[in-house]
Amino acid sequence: MNALPQENGNYFVLRPLDIERGERLLYRLTEFGRILWEVGIDVGPRKLLDLAETLDYVDITNKEDFYDTLKCSLLPRHEQEPLFNQMYLYYWYMRDRQEKKKTGDTPGTARRDERQMRLPPSELKRLAEHLNAPAERKDLRTEMRESERRRRVDEYLKEEDDDDTSNPQGTAYSAIEVLRKKDFESFTWDEVQEAKKLMAEMRWNLGQRPTRRKRPARRGSYPDMRRIVRRNLKYGAELLELTWREIKYKPRPLVIICDISGSMSLYSRLLLHFIHTISNGLMNVEAFVFGTRLTRVTRQLKRRDVDDAVRDVAKTVQDWSGGTRIGDALHFFNQKWARRVLGRGAVVLVISDGWDRGDASVLEVEMDRLQHSCHRLIWLNPLLGSPDYRPLTIGMKTALPYIDDFLPAHNLDSLISLGNLLGAIDDSRPVRSVAARRKAVAEWSKPRVSV
Amino acid sequence: MDQEQLTTIEDVQRAMFAQHYIADRSLATAVFLALKRRKPLLLEGEPGVGKTEIAKVLAAILDTRLIRLQCYEGIDVSTAVYEWNYTRQMLHIRLMEAAGINRQEELKEIFGPDFMIQRPLLQAIDPANTRAPVLLIDELDRSDEEFEAYLLELLSDFQITIPEIGTISAKETPVVIITSNRTREIHDALRRRCLYFWIDFPTLEKEYSIVLARMPEVPERLAKQVCAFVHELRSADLFKAPGIAETLDWISSLLALDQLELVEGPVRDTLGALLKYQDDVLKVGGNDVHKMLKKAQGVS
Numbered sequence: 152m153n154a155l156p157q158e159n160g161n162y163f164v165l166r167p168l169d170i171e172r173g174e175r176l177l178y179r180l181t182e183f184g185r186i187l188w189e190v191g192i193d194v195g196p197r198k199l200l201d202l203a204e205t206l207d208y209v210d211i212t213n214k215e216d217f218y219d220t221l222k223c224s225l226l227p228r229h230e231q232e233p234l235f236n237q238m239y240l241y242y243w244y245m246r247d248r249q250e251k252k253k254t255g256d257t258p259g260t261a262r263r264d265e266r267q268m269r270l271p272p273s274e275l276k277r278l279a280e281h282l283n284a285p286a287e288r289k290d291l292r293t294e295m296r297e298s299e300r301r302r303r304v305d306e307y308l309k310e311e312d313d314d315d316t317s318n319p320q321g322t323a324y325s326a327i328e329v330l331r332k333k334d335f336e337s338f339t340w341d342e343v344q345e346a347k348k349l350m351a352e353m354r355w356n357l358g359q360r361p362t363r364r365k366r367p368a369r370r371g372s373y374p375d376m377r378r379i380v381r382r383n384l385k386y387g388a389e390l391l392e393l394t395w396r397e398i399k400y401k402p403r404p405l406v407i408i409c410d411i412s413g414s415m416s417l418y419s420r421l422l423l424h425f426i427h428t429i430s431n432g433l434m435n436v437e438a439f440v441f442g443t444r445l446t447r448v449t450r451q452l453k454r455r456d457v458d459d460a461v462r463d464v465a466k467t468v469q470d471w472s473g474g475t476r477i478g479d480a481l482h483f484f485n486q487k488w489a490r491r492v493l494g495r496g497a498v499v500l501v502i503s504d505g506w507d508r509g510d511a512s513v514l515e516v517e518m519d520r521l522q523h524s525c526h527r528l529i530w531l532n533p534l535l536g537s538p539d540y541r542p543l544t545i546g547m548k549t550a551l552p553y554i555d556d557f558l559p560a561h562n563l564d565s566l567i568s569l570g571n572l573l574g575a576i577d578d579s580r581p582v583r584s585v586a587a588r589r590k591a592v593a594e595w596s597k598p599r600v601s602v
Numbered sequence: 603m604d605q606e607q608l609t610t611i612e613d614v615q616r617a618m619f620a621q622h623y624i625a626d627r628s629l630a631t632a633v634f635l636a637l638k639r640r641k642p643l644l645l646e647g648e649p650g651v652g653k654t655e656i657a658k659v660l661a662a663i664l665d666t667r668l669i670r671l672q673c674y675e676g677i678d679v680s681t682a683v684y685e686w687n688y689t690r691q692m693l694h695i696r697l698m699e700a701a702g703i704n705r706q707e708e709l710k711e712i713f714g715p716d717f718m719i720q721r722p723l724l725q726a727i728d729p730a731n732t733r734a735p736v737l738l739i740d741e742l743d744r745s746d747e748e749f750e751a752y753l754l755e756l757l758s759d760f761q762i763t764i765p766e767i768g769t770i771s772a773k774e775t776p777v778v779i780i781t782s783n784r785t786r787e788i789h790d791a792l793r794r795r796c797l798y799f800w801i802d803f804p805t806l807e808k809e810y811s812i813v814l815a816r817m818p819e820v821p822e823r824l825a826k827q828v829c830a831f832v833h834e835l836r837s838a839d840l841f842k843a844p845g846i847a848e849t850l851d852w853i854s855s856l857l858a859l860d861q862l863e864l865v866e867g868p869v870r871d872t873l874g875a876l877l878k879y880q881d882d883v884l885k886v887g888g889n890d891v892h893k894m895l896k897k898a899q900g901v902s
Binding site: 193195197198201204205208209215216219220222223224226227228229232362363364365376377379380384387390485486490491494495516520 | 611627628631632634635638639641646674675676678680685686688691692695699712746748783784785786787790793794797798799800839841881
């Protein structure tokens, strides 16, 4: 493999340095690149080819330079540096030692070939999952159920052809209607599956914000000089036709911060599905989850398949179903992430039941800051679904005055109304009077005497 | 100095030092590779750690022009690449009409180089450049996705196509430095085309040597105490930790007040040079300043 195809169709020819040695280094670099790719660092063949050329300029016997070169060529973002370092240590130091121990000091082609034959870990994992019997059977069962349902619908439709009085769509519709109103808490396994399907079908749009970019338009407020000159050339120097540009609108970014602590455990899986559909349905969505600490899960949720994505999130998150410290989580968000994700008039969606074991004063300060740095702060609370909900927990009481919209999130209907709200968000800032809100909250949390 | 004269990483490090920029070896490696491989260098890091400065220093080292493009939301071709000089075009058409020159000629002429206003990106790849300039694309995160996508093409081929004129490509590939403050994620496609380096806050010793290199007139004792104090400050839980730029700023404020060492009163009065958020000032302003000062005063 002396010649490797390059992007522009030319061939990148390996320098005939020390062919055997060079090839081995290239081989090892490729293998290292593959490992990085496996753990989620964006390393493609093009980057590796580039690196191979780059290494000509450095003294690769200097370990420090070798490391620096690999790092600045292969590592694309700062967050992944610890991961890179770990993999670097593992690959270039630890593994060598392990292998030497295992095989004695006999590097050779035989061992290399054997390694090439082995499946990469992800494939092995996929294979294992595929062979996993119960999972397979479960899938089969859903599959059978689905085909059964399809068959029934077909029959209904056939009947309808024969007899106009029956209304299959009506019955199907009303079944969905019931499901939409049912609290997630009391879902059966089947209903969860059905709900997931319904969620996947939801379409999302988010209010638009004016950008500083302009686009050509029939009527607008800015003259499009470039076009004007072009158009009017035919009339000599007289400007007879004017063309315009107007401000371009773009959807606002959405930031979701979801509580996955113990008290939310009945909802969190379904809510994650919901976050997955919304992040795939909208352009700019950042997602975070928190219990006692905040974790960014945007990248995990980018995976197309929802089950893969949720599994990835579960793997990343350390504090699944633990305690809640909303204040601390928001503090961390404000310090580390707010500047990075709240630009451009973002809408923030906090999903939590407000059960907080942290310090209320911290929560208050952080809510204040969060509200000030976003265009709209929406709080979804699954408990709000119950008709006699009162904001009695200290966390919820503290946070409420700083929230622009307080909505339930206990059934599919509530998620649909959230969708409507998101679509209706406009440029105008909501009125934010903390004092008035406090009063209203105090009023609301008073126990009510039924007559 | 020519690019060819920088043959080793040490050369780069030394040349940067001569320009009063203290770079550790890993940063020098990244710069060296960016020069040799003629690839853009993407620099990220907290504000005020010297990202922009690198481009300025490089321009000084290579004795070439620094072309700076400050990004902002909505930056587009007419502000970043080129624009036609419409007024001149219109006037010219009138003049030609008065002189009775035929139309086909006019059309060719008014879309020629004479009527074009070159913006930074076009200046950077102008074939007339005899030396490769340093192109600084500053705070790319402030621009929008559309502009980033446009850059992709420019940064891989160093050529720009202007419909009326044709393709203009650089004779001398410019040295490209891109900085980002991460208010928005830079797209993977752009990252892939660049070498990447994260500039961290400096260590205590490094910051001390930076201060001495940039401000030789500062008393050593004050420099040591200031660095120690700032170092302490960075480990506190702040909304915005002070960068090197702020350290230097603070020292000049202290010097303006004729301070030769850190004393609590003036320190409190000048905290605004270091901390830019009221919350942070409040947080540190109480007991913490006193504690940190005691620590810092103990250094020398």
